[in-house]
Amino acid sequence: MAPRKQQEIFGATLALLAERGYESLTIEGVAELSGVNKTTIYRWWPSKPALLAAALVEADALAFDPPDTGTLRGDLEALVDNVIALLTDPPSSDIAVAALGAAVHHPELNVRGFFADRFAREREIFERARARGELVHDTDPMLVVDLLAGAVWVRAVFRGAPVEPGFAERAVSAVLDGVTPRS
Structure with missing residues (x-):
C-alpha cells in the first residue's frame, strides 16, 4: 500500500476515534472517510483493534522524534512538553483520551505497541545522557519516563x-533533583 494512502487510512481511523469513540469506530466508516474499499483495509489489518493499534504507532498525527537539546535535563523537559501537547492540544488530546478509554474497556485493543514504540524512541535520550556522563549506570529509563509522563x-x-x-x-527537577533538602 502506498504510504500516502496508508496515512489517509490512519488519519481517518484516528479522526473517527476522536469524534465517535471506539464503540462507534467502524472499518466501514474508515473506508468511507479515507476513500478506499473496506476490503482493502481488511487486507492489511484483520480487525478494528489491529487497525487502531497500527494507526496509534504509525500515524503522522502522532509522530514523535525524541528531543536532542544536548543535556538530559533539556531533553526531559522537551519530552514532558511534548507529552503535555499530546494530552492537551486537539486533535491529539482527543485521540489519546479516546484510545485510553478504549484500552480500558477492550483488552483486545493492545495499546502496548504504542507505548513500546514511544519508549524505544525515548531510550535514545538516556543513551546519549549515559555517554555524556549525566546518568548513573543503574538508572531505570522507563521509571523516569513513567514518573514524568x-x-x-x-x-x-x-x-x-x-x-x-x-x-x-x-517535574523534571523533582525527578532529577528530588524534593527533600540535601544534608
Whole structure:
C-alpha cells in the first residue's frame, strides 16, 4: 500500500476515534472517510483493534522524534512538553483520551505497541545522557519516563487540571533533583 494512502487510512481511523469513540469506530466508516474499499483495509489489518493499534504507532498525527537539546535535563523537559501537547492540544488530546478509554474497556485493543514504540524512541535520550556522563549506570529509563509522563497524564487527563507554564521544568527537577533538602 502506498504510504500516502496508508496515512489517509490512519488519519481517518484516528479522526473517527476522536469524534465517535471506539464503540462507534467502524472499518466501514474508515473506508468511507479515507476513500478506499473496506476490503482493502481488511487486507492489511484483520480487525478494528489491529487497525487502531497500527494507526496509534504509525500515524503522522502522532509522530514523535525524541528531543536532542544536548543535556538530559533539556531533553526531559522537551519530552514532558511534548507529552503535555499530546494530552492537551486537539486533535491529539482527543485521540489519546479516546484510545485510553478504549484500552480500558477492550483488552483486545493492545495499546502496548504504542507505548513500546514511544519508549524505544525515548531510550535514545538516556543513551546519549549515559555517554555524556549525566546518568548513573543503574538508572531505570522507563521509571523516569513513567514518573514524568504519568505526572502529565494525572494532571491533564485524570484531574482535568491545567498544566501551567513551567510544569515540565518543575517535574523534571523533582525527578532529577528530588524534593527533600540535601544534608
